[in-house]
Amino acid sequence: MICPYCGYNQSTVLESRDTEEGRVTRRRRECLRCHKRFTTYERVGNIDLKVVKKDGRLEPFDPQKIIRGITKACWKRPVEEKTIQTIADEIEMKLLNRKRTAVPSRDIGRMIMNRLRKIDKIAYLRFASVYLDIENVKDFENILKEVR
Numbered sequence: 001m002i003c004p005y006c007g008y009n010q011s012t013v014l015e016s017r018d019t020e021e022g023r024v025t026r027r028r029r030e031c032l033r034c035h036k037r038f039t040t041y042e043r044v045g046n047i048d049l050k051v052v053k054k055d056g057r058l059e060p061f062d063p064q065k066i067i068r069g070i071t072k073a074c075w076k077r078p079v080e081e082k083t084i085q086t087i088a089d090e091i092e093m094k095l096l097n098r099k100r101t102a103v104p105s106r107d108i109g110r111m112i113m114n115r116l117r118k119i120d121k122i123a124y125l126r127f128a129s130v131y132l133d134i135e136n137v138k139d140f141e142n143i144l145k146e147v148r
Contacts, residue, residue, distance in 0.1 A: 003031035004038050011038075023093060049095055050102045058102065063092050070112060073127035077120050087115045121147050 001011050008031055015028040025042040049061035066088040074084060091111045095103050109131045116124040125143060134140050 001029060001040055003034060003036065005036045006031060006034040008033035019089075023096075024089065048101055051108065052102050052104045054105060061092075061095065061103065063088050066091055066108065066112065069127065070116065070123075073116060073123040073130075074120060075126075077123050079120050079123060083119060087112070087119075090115070117147070 002009050003011060010032045011029040012032060013027050014030055014037070017026045018024070019026050023043060027040045027042065028037060029040060030037050050058045051061050052058060067084060070084045070087055071081075091108065094111065095108070113124060113128055113131060116127050125147065128134070128143050129140060132139070132143070134143070
């Protein structure tokens with residue numbers, strides 16, 4: 001594993017844990033050159049998930065898109081990066097456990113909204129305003145009433 005700090009390619013594994021029902025292995029590592037510690041995650045990468053966009057196009061599933069969307073919604077909110085990563089990992093696991101490999105983007109959006117609603121109402125409103133394509137104040141007020 002390459003150290004993200006100094007680029008050295010040898011490290012020691014300090015601790016390993018299986019997470020998400022054993023589908024992801026979390027490893028705490030220490031670089032043998034600079035002695036800084038970092039975490040890696042190992043997961044199965046051979047399942048070819050596709051996202052069905054609103055217009056019917058298929059594109060490869062990218063968990064980083066989920067992380068970016070949640071991060072934008074949580075900007076300047078008291079939500080830790082670890083929480084964002086956990087949400088993204090949970091959603092990815094749910095998608096991987098489905099029988100179909102083509103997942104509608106609206107399903108992913110709903111999963112994100114459901115989790116954001118539980119952790120931060122403002123982040124939920126931000127995400128919902130983009131995801132639901134809110135164009136006027138009336139629609140925004142309806143979402144706000146729903147949250148209250």
